[in-house]
Amino acid sequence: MNTSLDNVAVDLRRRRNAVNALAAFGLLFFVGWISVNVIQALVQGHGLGIGDGHVRPGQVGDQSGHGWLGDTGLLAATIAVDALLVGAWVWLAPRLRIEGGKEPSPEKVAQEDWYVLPIPNLTRILVGVGIACAVGVSVCGAVLFPVILIRYGW
Amino acid sequence: MVSAVSISVSPVTGTFPSTLPTNSEGPLVRQADRVLLVGCLLVGTQLLGPIGLVILIVGVYLLKRAKDAGEDVRPLAVTVFGVFSIVDAATNFLGWSIDTFAHDTHLGQVFMNGFGRLIDGGYYIHYNDLLLGGTGVAGEKSWQIFCVFGVFPLRIVAAWGFMKMKRWGFDMMLITCWMYAVFWFGYILNISVDFENRMGATVFGVVGWWVFDVWYITPFVILPWMYAVNRRKWNR
Numbered sequence: 001m002n003t004s005l006d007n008v009a010v011d012l013r014r015r016r017n018a019v020n021a022l023a024a025f026g027l028l029f030f031v032g033w034i035s036v037n038v039i040q041a042l043v044q045g046h047g048l049g050i051g052d053g054h055v056r057p058g059q060v061g062d063q064s065g066h067g068w069l070g071d072t073g074l075l076a077a078t079i080a081v082d083a084l085l086v087g088a089w090v091w092l093a094p095r096l097r098i099e100g101g102k103e104p105s106p107e108k109v110a111q112e113d114w115y116v117l118p119i120p121n122l123t124r125i126l127v128g129v130g131i132a133c134a135v136g137v138s139v140c141g142a143v144l145f146p147v148i149l150i151r152y153g154w
Numbered sequence: 155m156v157s158a159v160s161i162s163v164s165p166v167t168g169t170f171p172s173t174l175p176t177n178s179e180g181p182l183v184r185q186a187d188r189v190l191l192v193g194c195l196l197v198g199t200q201l202l203g204p205i206g207l208v209i210l211i212v213g214v215y216l217l218k219r220a221k222d223a224g225e226d227v228r229p230l231a232v233t234v235f236g237v238f239s240i241v242d243a244a245t246n247f248l249g250w251s252i253d254t255f256a257h258d259t260h261l262g263q264v265f266m267n268g269f270g271r272l273i274d275g276g277y278y279i280h281y282n283d284l285l286l287g288g289t290g291v292a293g294e295k296s297w298q299i300f301c302v303f304g305v306f307p308l309r310i311v312a313a314w315g316f317m318k319m320k321r322w323g324f325d326m327m328l329i330t331c332w333m334y335a336v337f338w339f340g341y342i343l344n345i346s347v348d349f350e351n352r353m354g355a356t357v358f359g360v361v362g363w364w365v366f367d368v369w370y371i372t373p374f375v376i377l378p379w380m381y382a383v384n385r386r387k388w389n390r
Contacts, residue, residue: 015381015382018381019378019379019381019382020378022377022378022381023378025374026371026374026375026377026378027374029338029339029374030368030371030374033342033346034360034364034368036346037346037349037353037360037363037364038360040346040349040353040354040360041349041353041354041359041360044349044350044354046349046350046353046354046355046359046360047359048359048360048361049353049356049357049358049359049360049361049362049363050359050361052359053356053357053358053359053362054355054357055271055275055278055355055356055357056275056279056355059278059279059280059281060267060271060278060281061281061282062263063260063263063264063267064260065258065259065260065261065262065263066258066259070259071256071259071260071261074255074256074258074259074262075252075256075259075261075262077255077256078251078252078254078255078256081251081255082247082248082251082307085302085303085307086307086310086311088307089307089308089310089311090311093308093311093312093315093322093323093326094315094320094322095322096322096325096326097321097322097325098321098322098325103386103389104386106389109386109387109389112384112386112387113384114229114383114384114387115382115383115384116382116383116384116385117381117382118382119378119379119382122378122379122382123231123379123382126231126235126375126376126378126379127230127231127234127235129371129375130234130235130238130372130375130376131234131238132369133238133242133369133370133371133372133375134197134207134210134234134237134238134241134242134369135207136368136369137197137203137241137242137245137369137370138197138203138204138206138207138241139203139204140365140366140369141197141199141200141201141203141245142200142201142202142203142204144200144269144272144366145200145201145265145268147268147272148264148265148268148269148272149264149268151268151272152264152267152268152271154264
């Protein structure tokens with residue numbers, strides 16, 4: 001009995017170490033790459049992009065497209081292909097359920113904890129980062145096209 | 155097998171034993187999820203992001219109402235990570251689909267060349283010069299095809315299944331998290347190797363690229379959490 005409990009404790013400790021390592025790696029990954037890119041910019045003399053960025057002249061080619069009708073057709077086809085791709089995965093993904101052996105009844109599972117490893121503080125941080133990122137994606141995405149139109153025109 | 159451990163009650167982390175006897179989904183939760191999906195897709199269009207954000211907040215409020223009404227509601231963390239993943243994947247999916255299939259349109263060229271001059275030089279230097287059109291960087295194009303056909307549509311579907319507490323949703327979420335993490339490594343390495351034509355040839359440079367792209371870090375946020383959660387809860 002004690003051996004079984006010891007094994008559980010060892011499993012939990014090993015898992016906690018791995019989860020903490022994954023979280024730390026995520027942070028280090030971005031800090032590391034941002035540092036590398038900043039060093040590249042400074043060493044190669046490009047500047048950081050705060051008032052010192054530059055665009056290579058003469059590189060933007062013809063932007064005339066295929067006329068109103070042709071462009072509308074291409075964009076509609078793009079949306080249709082996207083819908084098909086999502087539809088294909090909607091069909092495929094639920095059919096590829098990985099069976100995990102004998103499962104307890106839903107009633108028993110409903111009584112279990114949500115976590116095999118309680119990490120309330122880390123979860124709060126990750127949820128906060130998740131919300132901030134969703135807002136960041138929304139704001140940056142919404143601002144981009146108007147900025148392009150104001151700066152470079154239609 | 156790691157056993158479950160009980161700790162303090164929290165609606166955000168969900169670290170409490172569920173008291174609800176079934177794994178069925180109530181009508182209020184279904185309604186809230188539909189609102190959340192609409193919000194995610196609006197954010198995914200980029201231009202309608204702020205409207206989508208407001209609709210997402212309404213969706214979360216509806217979830218809270220469903221919980222107050224006694225329905226079986228998943229922890230907020232599941233909703234946040236699901237929504238975050240759909241928003242992330244949908245935004246990238248649409249943008250890169252335009253570069254993949256509609257790079258010859260006026261709209262596509264104005265958008266991509268503008269993005270290129272502001273954020274990433276790969277979208278105006280030698281634009282439409284390669285075999286498949288669009289970005290003039292071969293490495294970027296290969297990542298793009300990989301993601302438009304595989305990672306992003308699958309991730310949208312996986313995140314939806316994950317939010318609906320489907321086992322396949324959890325599994326696919328885990329798989330796409332690892333795919334996305336590997337993608338991040340290859341992608342940023344690709345950009346860094348070609349630095350002077352990418353971040354080095356734009357108005358906003360390194361700072362602009364990271365300010366614009368750092369929000370797409372879903373796998374690094376979600377992966378640690380997924381290895382702490384009880385997978386058996388995803389049993390619908």
